[in-house]
Amino acid sequence: MLDIINVQKTFNPGTVNEKKALNGINLHLDDGDFVTVIGGNGAGKSTMLNMIAGVYPVDCGSIIVDGVDVTKLPEHKRAKYLGRVFQDPMTGTAADMQIEENLALAARRGQRRTLRSGITAKERKEYQELLKILDLGLENRLTAKVGLLSGGQRQALTLLMATLKKPKLLLLDEHTAALDPKTAKKVLDITEEIVAKDSLMTIMITHNMADAIRVGNRLIMMHEGRIVVDVKGEEKKKLTIEQLLQLFEASSGSQFTSDKVMLSK
Template sequence: MLNITNVNKVFNAGTVNEKIALRNVNLHVKKGEFITVIGSNGAGKSTMMNMISGGLTPDEGSIKIDGKDVTRLAEHQRAGLIGRVFQDPMAGTAPNMTIEENLAIALGRGKRRTLGFGVNNQKRELFREQLKQLDQGLENRLKTKVGFLSGGQRQALSLLMATFTEPKILLLDEHTAALDPKRAQLIVELTEKIVERYKLTTIMVTHNMEQALNMGNRLLMLHDGGIILDIPDEKKRTMKPQDLLRAFETARGGESFSEDRFLLT
C-alpha cells in the first residue's frame, strides 16, 4: 500500500546547521497494517510523516502509495489518498465553520469542487450517522461552530473527518498527546474502533511506549534519521516498555535511551 524507497532528506545542507533528517529510509507497508512509530525528538518521525503527506519532498528516493508514485506531488494533489490527524486539536478543523460544514469539506476530499450546495439533507443524514459513533452527542449539534467544542471533541471530529472517506493511508501524528489522560483514552478507543471498521492502513506516531505496544500490529523505532527497530505483531504482543528500552540499547550498541518523556510515561 505504501512504499518508501531509499529516501534521504537533509535540512540546511552545506551550512553549520546541517541536519540529516532521514538517511536511506526504506519502509514497505502492507494493506491493513497499523504501524506505531516511536523515537526521540529529532529522530525523523515528523519528517517521515511530512514526506508521506507531501508537506516535504525527499532529496532522494521515492514514495509510492497504492502503486502510484507521489514523490513529486504537492500536498493537496495527494490528499485524496491520505487522511491525517494532527497533534494540535485546533489544527484539523476550521473553528469558524459549523460541524456540518467541516464534515462537508472532509467529504469532498480530493474531489472536484462544484457550485452545488456544500451541505444538503442527504449529506446531513450521512453526517448524523457518522457522528453517532463518536458518542459525543455531536449528531444533534450539526450547526454548532467547531470553535465551541472542547479539545477532545475537536480531536474526535478531526479523526472522523480524516477517516470516514476511507483514505488509502491514515496518518496520526501524536494525535492524543495534547489531551488530558481521560480524553486521550477516549480518542485511543475511537481510533481502534474506526481503523478496525474500515481496515485502514495506518501509521501512528506516539511518544507513549505503552500506547505504541498496545495499539497496532507493527512497531517501528526511529533514531537519528533511520529505522533502527522494526518489530512484527507476534513479538510486539509479548513486549513491555522495558523490553523496548533494552531492544533500543542493543540496537544502538549500548547507548541508553535518553528521553525523559519516555521514562515518565
C-alpha cells in the same frame, strides 16, 4: 500498500543549522497494517509523516502509495490517498466553520470542488449518524462552530474527517499528545474502532510506549533519521517495555532518552 524507498531529507543544508532529519528510510506496509512509531525528539518521526503527506519535498528516494508514485505530487493532490490527524487539535479543522461544513469539506477530499452545493440534506443525516458513534454529544450540534469544541472533541472530529472518505493510508501524528489522559484514552479508543472497522492502513506516532506496544500489529522505533527497531505480529504482542528499550540500545548503540516517552511509560 505503502513503500518508502531510501527517503532522505536534510533541513537547512549547507548552513550551521543543517539537520539530517531522515537518513535513508525504507519501509513497506501491507494493506491493513497498523504501525505504531516511537522515538526521541528529533528522531524523524514527524518528518517521515510529513514526507509521506508532501508537506516538504524529499531530497531523494520515492514514496509509493497503493501503487501510485506520489513523490512529486503536491500536498493537496496526495490528500486523495491520505487521511491525516495532527498533534495540535487546532490544525485539523476549520475553527470558524460549522461541524457539518468541516465534515462536508472532508467528504469531498480528492474530488473536484464544483459549483454544486457544499453540503446536502442527505449528508447532514449521515453526519448525524456518524457523530453519534463518537458518543461526544456532537450529533445535536451540527451547526455549531468547531472553534467552540474542546481539544478532544476536535481531535475526534478530525479523525472522523480523515476517515470519512476511506483513505489508503491514515497518518496520525501524536494525535493524543495534547490531550489530558482521560480524553487521550477516549480518542485512542475511537481511533482503534475506526481503524478496525475499515481495516485501514495506519501509521501512528505516539510517545506512550505502552500504547505503542498494545495498539496495532507492528511497531517501529526511530533514531537519528533511521528505523532502528521493527517488531511485528506475535513478537510484538509479547513485547514488554524493558525488552523494547534493550532492542533499542542494541541496534542504535545508545541509551533511549526522551523525557516525554520515559515519563509516560
